[in-house]
Amino acid sequence: MLRDALSEAFTWSPVTKPQSADELAKLLSAAGPRTIGVYVAKRRSLRSSRPRKWTCSPRLEPKRKPAWRSSPYSIFHRYIVDEVFGPRFCDHKPPTIHYHKTIEEAIADARALPGIAAAMLATRMTDLRDICTAGELMPQKSTYFFPKLATGMVINPLY
Numbered sequence: 001m002l003r004d005a006l007s008e009a010f011t012w013s014p015v016t017k018p019q020s021a022d023e024l025a026k027l028l029s030a031a032g033p034r035t036i037g038v039y040v041a042k043r044r045s046l047r048s049s050r051p052r053k054w055t056c057s058p059r060l061e062p063k064r065k066p067a068w069r070s071s072p073y074s075i076f077h078r079y080i081v082d083e084v085f086g087p088r089f090c091d092h093k094p095p096t097i098h099y100h101k102t103i104e105e106a107i108a109d110a111r112a113l114p115g116i117a118a119a120m121l122a123t124r125m126t127d128l129r130d131i132c133t134a135g136e137l138m139p140q141k142s143t144y145f146f147p148k149l150a151t152g153m154v155i156n157p158l159y
Contacts, residue, residue: 002040002116003047005084010049017046021103028121034072036080037103037119041110051075065134071127072120073139080118099141 003012015037018024028035031048039046056069056078068074085095100106106117123142131138 002038002085002089003049005088006049006080009053009079010051013048015046015048024103024119025121028119033121033124033127034070034075035121036072036076039107039110039117039119041107041114041116051079065131065136067127067130067134068136068139071123071131071139071142073123073142076118076120077140101144 006012013031015027018027024037028037028048032050035048035050037046038049055066056064056075058064058069060078060083061069061074064074069078081095081097086092089095098106098109100109100117103117103119106119109115110117122144123138128138128143
């Protein structure tokens with residue numbers, strides 16, 4: 001069970017399933033900026049999980065700066081996916097990960113597989129600033145911003 005596998009590094013709290021994505025965001029925000037919502041489709045349960053330490057171990061990422069290691073996206077990918085989920089639940093193979101724009105889509109996908117959906121708060125501007133000023137790239141999938149800026153192109157003849 002995932003909760004047992006992560007119990008040394010995370011605290012777990014049951015959460016009443018919110019009625020909307022906004023309500024889930026409020027629940028996660030109230031629990032703390034590095035809280036990850038975990039929905040387990042087989043049990044139809046939602047729990048909030050918080051790392052006991054606010055950073056990914058320097059042992060796992062010795063070359064990364066503390067600002068990068070403290071991102072919930074870094075903790076999720078580098079610790080939960082790479083160190084726990086793959087080795088313990090996927091026979092040491094990388095798990096298949098689907099990224100969704102909404103928690104509703106993620107939960108629907110988890111139910112269809114069945115699988116697990118993880119929800120994290122949007123990247124805070126302070127985290128973005130701290131990671132970038134430390135000279136690091138943002139963790140995978142931490143920079144989905146909406147609405148997207150409109151893009152355009154102008155073509156001028158060069159003669």
